[in-house]
Amino acid sequence: MGAAVAAVLLVTGCGAGTVRMEPPAVDGTTTEVCTAFVAALPDTLLDAERANVRPESDVMAAWGDPPIGVRCGIPRPAALTVDAPLQEVDGVPWLPVPADDPAMFVAVGHTAYVELTVPPSHGPPAAALTTLSALVEEHIPPLPEGRL
Numbered sequence: 001m002g003a004a005v006a007a008v009l010l011v012t013g014c015g016a017g018t019v020r021m022e023p024p025a026v027d028g029t030t031t032e033v034c035t036a037f038v039a040a041l042p043d044t045l046l047d048a049e050r051a052n053v054r055p056e057s058d059v060m061a062a063w064g065d066p067p068i069g070v071r072c073g074i075p076r077p078a079a080l081t082v083d084a085p086l087q088e089v090d091g092v093p094w095l096p097v098p099a100d101d102p103a104m105f106v107a108v109g110h111t112a113y114v115e116l117t118v119p120p121s122h123g124p125p126a127a128a129l130t131t132l133s134a135l136v137e138e139h140i141p142p143l144p145e146g147r148l
Contacts, residue, residue: 019062026073034072037139092133
């Protein structure tokens with residue numbers, strides 16, 4: 001988990017509301033799907049305003065300070081095993097990382113994995129998970145039944 005969280009969010013001095021994030025390496029098909037997903041994300045999430053992301057990327061978004069982050073097209077999480085504890089939100093399975101006190105959630109069961117990082121200072125992530133679940137369902141095709 002450490003590498004995944006460390007790779008995500010760092011508020012930088014590049015200007016007000018700028019967040020440095022590590023973009024995932026994505027292929028052409030994933031880029032198309034993720035670009036549509038990120039373009040549909042709201043301007044406000046958990047009462048935080050959308051921030052600029054550096055480097056600029058069509059597959060990442062951030063809000064607030066400390067930043068809430070979303071990266072689409074990340075690699076399959078190592079913690080995603082047959083017996084991994086998943087939380088289903090509006091039909092989308094989410095992998096909480098770490099399972100006992102999550103600060104990051106990964107949407108699984110679709111053709112692109114979506115990572116959501118919510119710092120504890122923003123409160124419970126339920127509303128963000130609900131918002132993102134609807135957009136995952138709308139923009140990212142599901143994997144065949146039984147595949148995560």
